[in-house]
Amino acid sequence: MVVTRFAPSPTGYLHIGGLRTALLNYLHARKSGGKFLLRVEDTDRSRHNEEAVKAILDAFEWVGLQSDDEVVRQSERDDIYRKYIDELLESGKAYRCYMTPAELEELREEQKNRGERPRYDGRYRDFNGTPPEGITPVIRIKAPTEGSIFVYDKIKGDIEFRVEDTLDDFIIARADGTPTYNFVVAVDDHLMGVNEVIRGDDHLSNTPKQIVIYEALNFPIPNFYHVPMIHNEQGRKLSKRDGATDVMEYKRLGYFPEALLNFLLRLGWSHGDKEIFSMAEMLELFDPSTISKSASIYSKEKLDWVNSEHLKLKPLEEFSQFGNLEIVALVRDRCNTLLDLEREVNKISEKPVEYDSKSLKKHFKETNQKLLTEFLEEIQSGENLESSFQKVLDSNGVGMAKLAQPIRIALVGTAQSPSVIDVMKILGVDEVIERVEALLKR
Numbered sequence: 001m002v003v004t005r006f007a008p009s010p011t012g013y014l015h016i017g018g019l020r021t022a023l024l025n026y027l028h029a030r031k032s033g034g035k036f037l038l039r040v041e042d043t044d045r046s047r048h049n050e051e052a053v054k055a056i057l058d059a060f061e062w063v064g065l066q067s068d069d070e071v072v073r074q075s076e077r078d079d080i081y082r083k084y085i086d087e088l089l090e091s092g093k094a095y096r097c098y099m100t101p102a103e104l105e106e107l108r109e110e111q112k113n114r115g116e117r118p119r120y121d122g123r124y125r126d127f128n129g130t131p132p133e134g135i136t137p138v139i140r141i142k143a144p145t146e147g148s149i150f151v152y153d154k155i156k157g158d159i160e161f162r163v164e165d166t167l168d169d170f171i172i173a174r175a176d177g178t179p180t181y182n183f184v185v186a187v188d189d190h191l192m193g194v195n196e197v198i199r200g201d202d203h204l205s206n207t208p209k210q211i212v213i214y215e216a217l218n219f220p221i222p223n224f225y226h227v228p229m230i231h232n233e234q235g236r237k238l239s240k241r242d243g244a245t246d247v248m249e250y251k252r253l254g255y256f257p258e259a260l261l262n263f264l265l266r267l268g269w270s271h272g273d274k275e276i277f278s279m280a281e282m283l284e285l286f287d288p289s290t291i292s293k294s295a296s297i298y299s300k301e302k303l304d305w306v307n308s309e310h311l312k313l314k315p316l317e318e319f320s321q322f323g324n325l326e327i328v329a330l331v332r333d334r335c336n337t338l339l340d341l342e343r344e345v346n347k348i349s350e351k352p353v354e355y356d357s358k359s360l361k362k363h364f365k366e367t368n369q370k371l372l373t374e375f376l377e378e379i380q381s382g383e384n385l386e387s388s389f390q391k392v393l394d395s396n397g398v399g400m401a402k403l404a405q406p407i408r409i410a411l412v413g414t415a416q417s418p419s420v421i422d423v424m425k426i427l428g429v430d431e432v433i434e435r436v437e438a439l440l441k442r
């Protein structure tokens with residue numbers, strides 16, 4: 001059974017790069033009848049922040065990617081980590097290192113002067129003398145001293161990390177006893193049964209270290225998929241300014257969770273030239289082995305377009321909060337987001353509070369006023385809206401816009417609106433009379 005996870009560090013809100021990673025894990029697990037798990041990586045106590053954890057969980061709730069088990073919190077698992085550290089100490093695969101910060105600094109200097117990569121020199125690896133006094137040791141793992149570690153990545157292919165260039169006996173527990181990042185990730189992934197790890201390729205350099213830990217603990221190594229980053233339109237790593245913002249910000253801006261997920265899925269994965277996916281289609285069609293090898297580009301226009309397509313596909317009943325569904329049906333093709341929709345619906349359902357001066361200048365000249373007055377008289381005399389409109393055009397021998405535009409201004413305050421006949425029909429004759437009179441009287 002496929003078991004995947006998403007493992008956010010609660011350093012702030014959930015950003016969209018993280019959400020994409022979570023989505024890929026979610027789809028991969030769910031489509032194969034496996035499990036998708038969530039783990040909060042909150043071991044870094046100094047940055048530990050309950051609010052951030054809550055913000056991340058809220059975002060998951062909004063997008064509907066639920067964990068199949070209780071959310072795992074690393075901050076609650078100290079005893080577990082300690083047990084595995086003790087096991088490694090007992091089996092001789094890890095050892096206490098009494099090097100002082102000053103000694104470490106000195107070693108770094110020497111290595112730098114020789115033009116070497118700074119790395120621990122293994123001086124306590126086989127130490128069995130009397131430990132120096134007054135020093136609380138750190139725990140280091142015995143990493144291989146030569147050869148290579150291979151990461152068999154399902155996206156990038158086989159990647160070789162030469163020990164000489166990348167590894168040393170790295171610390172797995174600090175002097176205060178707290179375990180380090182790569183150690184807890186490997187232990188947790190194993191204990192949670194995670195056998196497929198999809199994550200950002202900014203984590204690729206951690207993978208050889210995690211493999212050293214897996215091997216020392218005799219844990220099977222999961223399959224890895226390191227997903228290329230999302231870039232901005234200038235080809236640089238996405239930053240806050242480009243929209244790498246809080247996932248919940250997209251909610252406030254009126255995007256649909258499934259549209260955001262659809263957009264994120266298409267950043268780095270495709271299925272022919274299909275662009276719009278429902279959740280059911282994502283689950284049916286997703287295949288992690290076809291995740292793209294290259295970075296993908298974030299585009300706000302694309303997101304808007306994807307959202308507008310989802311907006312068109314939704315059953316009208318989902319918009320009952322806007323009151324009049326006929327208006328929703330009339331305007332939704334002009335909208336990208338729920339905020340647009342709200343604005344466009346209000347524009348029709350509420351009387352204009354002011355008139356756009358450019359529209360007035362262009363479409364409310366003397367002729368227009370005369371035509372509008374005639375039109376008002378027709379409808380007041382009981383003639384229906386559509387035939388009154390046609391009658392005024394015919395008797396004056398003018399084109400449609402001459403009358404349609406001033407009516408639009410009367411109805412919605414500007415010369416931009418959906419079909420003027422449709423708008424009038426929805427509003428009804430009494431409301432049309434009131435709005436036309438109000439414009440003529442101003």
Ligand code: GLU
Binds near residue numbers: 006007008009200
């Ligand atoms: N906690 C890491 C992050 O937020 C993810 C670790 C992982 O996926 O292995 O970037």
